Amino acid sequence: MIGDAERFLLVGAGLFILGAIGFLTRRNLILMVLSAELMLHGVSLTLVTFGRLHQTQEGQAFTIFTLTVAACEAGLALSLVLALYRRTHSLDVWLWSDLGESDVPRPEIDSRHIPVATGYENIPKLTPAGIAPKEPPRSSPPVATNASRT
């Protein structure tokens, strides 16, 4: 049972190598992300094999963390792919290989006007403690004058 750990280790190494080849040879953004996920599969297999070899639970526990990080990475990578696709309408990664091309317009800095919150000019001040004023509440806060105190 323990002796055939070599085969699992080498299958994991093979998956990792295949993912590396796919990442380096393809130009499609989605294929590159898929190849990175394949590399993570290989590493998970190696982790589980070593965990079984040393008979601790750490291999499987760390693989769960790898799974979590892979899911986060896939989500973020795919939203990045969508954002990049929106700009060039292509999934080619070579379009982004040079920074500052002459024919592509520079990306504008996101300068949306962030509205300042209004209505806070008349911050109500605390009226001094005492007898309540007789007049009804107005839009402007009551100014603490001596006349309001009886």
Place this chain on the structure above:
Amino acid sequence: MSDWLQAHPLTVVGLVLWGAGLLWLMPGRDDSPARSKTLGILNAAIGLVLWCVSLGGSRSELGDEIMFWVFGVGALLSGVLMISARNPVYAALWFALATLSTCGLFLLQSAPFLAAATVIVYAGAVIVTFLFVIMLAQQSGAASYDRRAVQPVTMTLLAFVLLGAIAYTIQSQPVVAIDNSGVATGIVSGNPLSQVDEKHPVGNLQGLGRSLFGDYLFAVELAGTLLLVACIGAIAIAPRREQGAL
């Protein structure tokens, strides 16, 4: 190193055949139908089988053998077909098959919870997300950047040299294990969290829970925070509808 080459001829032959099959399948300059895909798959499969035969190891019982062959060769073959697919949808589906084969390999190593979690997360969520993104970001026909691979010969050669180096490293030294009594053959780790537990052997789910939420509780909390941050990031980065149609 030369004695390793003489002792394991099948490894090198299998690696060469596998690399040749992979190169045959890669999208190349002349994409004529004369380059048959069946030949490439056959070549890669034969190389894979030879390579797995050369891996050696003790012959366990027949069921385990068959399962390892099915899942191991299936995972590697699905990987080969995934990275050489011209259509990204096909690549995503081959990746689903590679994920299922990896789950089978997890099951063979007494990690049933991990197999179920991988199927749910990867084959259930990640691949579906990939297919949605492919659907949103697709081209009208076959794209020009899918037709040719970037320096496939160099990359395959280098990567297979690396795989040969890994095979040499693993096969030239015996993989040492801790036997059941916990007495290590020199590999006892000083880490107090990484000791052999007789009450919860490796396949036990209770032991995995104890390790995960007992020893590594901080990492679990961090993983939850990471998931939250990734969720917020994905919502923030993805383009919105009023910014223009995709």
